[in-house]
Amino acid sequence: MSCELSETATPEDFARPRWVGQPDVLERAQRLSQKFEEAYGRAPVGVWAAPGRANLMGEYVDFSGGMCLPFAHQYVTLTVAAPREDGVLNAQSMQDADESVADDRPRSTRIDDIEPGVISGWFGYVAGVAWGMNRVARGASAHPVAVPELGLPTSFGADLMVDSTVPIGAGLASSAALECSVALSLFSLNTGNDHPNDALRRALARACMDAENYIVGANTGGLDQTASLRSHAGEILALDCRDFDVVRLPADPALAGLTWLAIDTRAPHKLADGQYSSRRAECEAAAAVLDVPTLRDALPEHPTPDDAAAVLDRFDHLLEVGAELTEDRENTRLRLRHSMTEMVRSVQIADELHSDSPDWAFVGRLLVEGHESMRDDCEVTVPELDAAVDGCLSAGALGAKVVGGGFGGSVIALVSLESVDRLAAAVQLCFAQNGFREPLFLTLQPSEAGRRIL
Structure with a gap:
């Protein structure tokens, strides 16, 4: 294929490229909160955002213990949430997980009923997080260190609404952004802790990885979730996937x-x-x-x-x-x-x-x-x-x-x-x-x- 550009050509010689605008996250969050109230008949408790990721190097080596060099970018998925006390998880999405089209059909399950093979589509990324949090809480994950702070009581439930500024299907980790925003919202609703430390973020990333591996069925290695939950602005993570330790590089x-x-x-x-x-x-x-x-x-x-x-x-x-x-x-x-x-x-x-x-x-x-x-x-x-x-x-x-x-x-x-x-x-x-x-x-x-x- 030919991709040569004349040295004398200017951008005006061709069709104007289509740029994805920088997201106004707060404005988007406020609109989503209004939609939540219309859908559920009550005001949400809060809004959580988690970014997608880019990766400079380290593709297809996270599951092999290699080093990856991801960073979180500025495009995020939003989760608006309020708690329930009946063990039910409800969710609505402004996007479909497979195509960039509206899909506001509500999805619902009891958290205790979530297991591999029973939930499909975008809702698997949401419900799988609750399942993964309980799995990590009891030390049943692939990294079997129990983190009881992640456990959801039998009576715990939540109403959720999600929206995303991460381009769907673009390879910029829209699925991980969804998982991580849901994880932060469920953790906060259950514990009251809006600022989990790095150890808890590492455990939440593990829960999101389990959601994607076992509930969704994508055998990924944890690069995306770690970047979404543990990055710092202006830095790239040097992520050692042997133990998920990170070094932050300016x-x-x-x-x-x-x-x-x-x-x-x-x-x-x-x-x-x-x-x-x-x-x-x-x-x-x-x-x-x-x-x-x-x-x-x-x-x-x-x-x-x-x-x-x-x-x-x-x-x-x-x-x-x-x-x-x-x-x-x-x-x-x-x-x-x-x-x-x-x-x-x-x-x-x-x-x-x-x-x-x-x-x-x-x-x-x-x-x-x-x-x-x-x-x-x-x-x-x-x-x-x-x-x-x-x-x-x-x-x-x-x-x-x-x-x-x-x-x-x-x-x-x-x-x-x-x-x-x-x-x-x-x-x-x-x-x-x-x-x-x-x-x-x-x-x-x-x-x-x-x-x-x-």
């Missing part, structure tokens, strides 16, 4: 005249159809061959590209001498190569962001390498994603890559502030040349985590 590219641009390709982005789970299964099969608990354990503490290559050589040798492999050999080796190199890239970017004057051009080159690995080794890109990256680079972006799980969704690019319009025009032209749907454009800022806002 990362303000605006100081160097740069910004983060997201391009929503509007190619549908869905992870609950088995594609994500198959990649995870292949990574787990590679770990079994290497005889390590997770793929991260195959690398030293501070890995290099040579270390990644050595793991691949060891994998090949083990198969040659008869090691058993439960997944397709070629696919598993590709996923292993992606995992190893992606983990190294995450460490390289984290090291660079630790410096007083980050080399953003170096970061940009690693972003491109990450996209190429997602395309060639993880095999999760689609033509729209590749075209968006190609268009960004042809217009002078320092780097660009798919963000999130792929199979549609968005690209994130590191671009100069003065060239944002020209770059958007280049991508717009590229999409028009290839007959794709018109993309949407957003600028992203590292923003604060979920919180009560009213």
